[in-house]
Amino acid sequence: MALDRWIALAFIALCCVFGYAAFFTMDDQLPPILRRNPVWPSTFPKILSVLGVIVGLVVLFTPKPESKDEAPKDGAIDLKRLGDYQIGQALGLLALMVAYALTLRPLGFLGSTIGFLVLGAVILGERRFHVLIPVAVIAAGSIWYLVQEVLGIFLRPWPGILM
Numbered sequence: 589m590a591l592d593r594w595i596a597l598a599f600i601a602l603c604c605v606f607g608y609a610a611f612f613t614m615d616d617q618l619p620p621i622l623r624r625n626p627v628w629p630s631t632f633p634k635i636l637s638v639l640g641v642i643v644g645l646v647v648l649f650t651p652k653p654e655s656k657d658e659a660p661k662d663g664a665i666d667l668k669r670l671g672d673y674q675i676g677q678a679l680g681l682l683a684l685m686v687a688y689a690l691t692l693r694p695l696g697f698l699g700s701t702i703g704f705l706v707l708g709a710v711i712l713g714e715r716r717f718h719v720l721i722p723v724a725v726i727a728a729g730s731i732w733y734l735v736q737e738v739l740g741i742f743l744r745p746w747p748g749i750l751m
Contacts (some may be wrong), residue, residue: 593648600644607637680711696746701728 610633618628684707691700705724714720735743 596644596647600641600648603637603640603644606633607641610634610637677711681708684708684711693744694747696707696742697732698728698745701731716747 614633615623615628616628622628631706687699688704691703695703702721702724705727706720709720709724717719732743732745735741736745
C-alpha cells in the first residue's frame with residue numbers, strides 16, 4: 589500500500605476517535621437547559637469528524653493510475669530521493685515549535701514569539717538580521733496587541749518574574 593493510503597488510514601482512525609469523543613462524551617455534562625439548543629458545543633467537532641472520515645475514505649479508495657515509467661511531477665515527494673530534501677530544516681522547525689510551546693510561560697508571549705520568529709527564519713536561511721529582528725518585534729507586538737487589547741483575551745507579554 590502506498591504512503592498516502594497509510595496516512596489516509598491513520599487519518600480515518602484519528603477522525604473516528606475524535607468522532608467518538610464528539611458524539612458520545614462531549615455532551616454528557618451539559619445542563620438540561622442547554623440540551624434544547626439546536627447547536628451544541630459538540631456540533632462543529634461532529635461535522636469535522638464526519639467530513640474527515642469522508643475525505644480519508646476518498647483518498648483511501650481512489651484508484652491510482654498504474655504508470656511505472658512516468659517521472660514524478662513537480663512538487664511531488666519522491667520517496668526514492670528522500671535524502672535530497674531539507675529534512676534537517678523540517679526537524680529543526682518541529683523542535684523549535686516544541687520549544688516555543690514550552691517557553692511561552694517562562695519567557696512570556698513577546699519573548700518566546702520573537703525568539704521563535706528569529707530562530708525559525710535563521711533555520712530557513714535568513715541572514716539579514718537588520719530586517720529580521722524589527723519585523724519579528726513588530727509582528728509579535730501587533731499580535732499581542734490584537735489579542736490583548738482588541739479581543740480582550742489576557743496574554744502575558746513578559747516573563748512571570750517581571751509581572
